[in-house]
Amino acid sequence: MDQTGVAVTSSQEIGLRSDQEIVRLRQLVRDQAVAQGFSLVDQTKFVTAASELARNTLIYGGGGDAQLSTLVNGMRKGLRLRFIDQGAGIADIERALQDGFTSGSGLGLGLGGARRLSDEFEIQSEPGKGTTVTITKWKLR
Amino acid sequence: MNQPKGAALVEVLARHRDTLLTDWMNQHLSIALRRGLTTEAEMADQFRSFLNVFVDTLTRADTLDGNRPEWEPVRAYLAEISTHRARQGFTPAETATFVFSLKQPLYARLREAFGNQPAELADTSWSVNMLLDALGIYTTEVFQRSREAIILRQQEELLELSTPVVQLWEGILALPLIGTLDSARTQVVMESLLQKIVETGAAIAIIDITGVPTVDTLVAQHLLKTVAAARLMGADCIISGIRPQIAQTIVHLGVDLTNVTTKSTLADAFIIALQRSGSSIDNVTRLQN
């Protein structure tokens, strides 16, 4: 258990080293979101957020891994995705989170967008030390 | 099991399981069947199953703290019957009593086992008391949450019935919103409007807020997001029924309505919608004659 009351009920690792793997991740996340009982809109939002972050990991992180976990907190069910890469890292996270910020093409839209589409969002990044982004979404009812 | 109290308890339960079950059932069955909400067979099954998972967990766990993860199997079973009973119409007290009524028969057996060891008896009885209290309280918590879930679901159904999307004309939908809008309700309603747009192929949707007394930032944002989403899909929205107070609120909140067509009445919005879809009131009159 990492937070009071939140328990991880299953976990799987997915490599992100090609754009086909981004597609595979989308499908896996979609399947789990359906299994956890998310509404169609919430499924779509979370899978889209996953797609954005997966692409960031591939393109800006030089490839990495995703950890998909199913969560339970009392009667609530949820999904958590953690993206880890050993890439260049982000120097100015605040700026990167603002839409429109580009350090190549479209990095900003992905991060800020993924945050808006998720219930919880965490990012750790340092130049030269890679990046870890974690998003969580809960089924409300 | 390395806890002395626990070991003694397990032994007592193992030796007297059947008589314990009978006593417990006698204690509680009449109460459970009083309102005719369940059958003796179902109750007998619940008693037996609970005792099984209780003894099983007791044997394996090395703690008598009912809130610890080791007791999850028992809590899971209690959650199951608590939810089931909530649906059957039992009160939370009745379900908690299901657990509490085990105390009496259990104490009786402990008194027999520890007859000449008052200190151990008091100690073990106290632990049992705490354990069953924790489990009984857990049933009320689960009960509460499942009632809340039922109420929420009923509210949603009521919501769908009370905000019907109306087809005013071919290709023109109207969504008259009535009452105070909260964020959750607005989202549900907006999603169903977009769904109706796809189903009917309507290119214009009029969202009428005449019946909405106040609009806050969140609701205004949801309205705007819905308009934007409809536009992305290929349909247009007109917002009608904006009363002076709401207009003021919207301006004060800094909400940007420059890209949205707004009309003060549903009738005006309908005329605009007809014009946009290639019809007009003249055509309509002529068609009727």
Add this chain to the structure above:
Amino acid sequence: MDRIPILRLGDCLIVAIQVDMHDRLALALQDDLTARIVKDSAKGVLIDISSLDIVDSFIGRMISNTAAMATVLDAQTVVVGMQPSVAITLVELGLTLDGVRTALNVERGMALLKQRRR
């Protein structure tokens, strides 16, 4: 790599995206469409996304870019069939698909393309 088929109806090109495209496939589609507009002197492009239950910023940008290039080549683009949950998600994502006309279905989309020719 399989490519997404592009059909021709009169002077319009029609493409129905029915698979979850990986990035390279999306870029290939963009290239193919542009090439076909020139080759067939197409005046309209209709992109049917009614089977897509995900449109992320990459696909969104691919669609915007395609429309922009079509305009340069004197062709109009219409995107049809966007699912409600996709639309809601795109709004939340902040993707506006500026410069892209949309319609509810293929029929409306084709009508729009014919209309704009006048």
